[in-house]
Amino acid sequence: MARSSASRAYLPAKVTPPRGWSFCMVAASVETITTFLTGVRASTRPYTTLIVWMALMAYVERDTGRLTCSQRQLARTAGVTQGDVSRALERLVEMGVLQKHGRGRYSVHPSVMWRGELAKRDHAEAGAPGLTLIDGGLSD
Numbered sequence: 001m002a003r004s005s006a007s008r009a010y011l012p013a014k015v016t017p018p019r020g021w022s023f024c025m026v027a028a029s030v031e032t033i034t035t036f037l038t039g040v041r042a043s044t045r046p047y048t049t050l051i052v053w054m055a056l057m058a059y060v061e062r063d064t065g066r067l068t069c070s071q072r073q074l075a076r077t078a079g080v081t082q083g084d085v086s087r088a089l090e091r092l093v094e095m096g097v098l099q100k101h102g103r104g105r106y107s108v109h110p111s112v113m114w115r116g117e118l119a120k121r122d123h124a125e126a127g128a129p130g131l132t133l134i135d136g137g138l139s140d
Contacts, residue, residue, distance in 0.1 A: 024057045024115045032112065039095040045087065051078045052088035053097070056108070063116035065107040065124060096129065 027033070043049045055078035059069035069077075075085045089106065092098035097112045108114070110124040 022062070022115065024060055024113060025121075026057075027112050036095070036097060036112070039091075039097075043088075043091045045084065048078075048080055048084045049088045049091050051080065052085055053092060054078075056098075057113065060108055060113060060115045063120045065110055065114060066101075067106045067108070071104070099128070 040046050040049050040053070052074060055074055056067055056069070058077060059067050059074065061068050067074075071082050071085045071089070075082045078085065080088075089098060089100075093100050093106075097109050099107050099109060101107060110121050110128055114121040114124075
């Protein structure tokens with residue numbers, strides 16, 4: 001099944017699971033997800049922002065949250081252009097779910113996504129800027 005011709009990427013007929021699964025934890029509270037999705041929808045290209053967020057999960061370094069890929073690699077993984085990746089990363093930094101540490105160096109906010117030991121996540125979270133929930137989600 002082909003994706004858009006612009007991305008020139010194809011879905012494999014069969015996905016083979018990797019040896020030694022490596023899981024990425026994502027915050028699952030209703031408030032966090034609602035806030036995250038509200039921020040994504042507020043971006044100029046919400047689909048691209050979301051797909052880049054999903055693609056970067058594969059590049060989160062264990063126990064640090066740092067991204068271990070270039071924007072070119074992330075663009076290939078997400079099936080978008082490097083310009084799209086750059087804009088999506090800027091939006092994710094604005095939202096606070098991604099932290100920028102100089103030119104081309106990023107890490108995920110440990111309160112939103114983590115790969116590794118929980119004790120190390122707790123330590124990283126203690127040093128991370130606080131996240132603020134924004135209005136805009138639906139209430140019962």
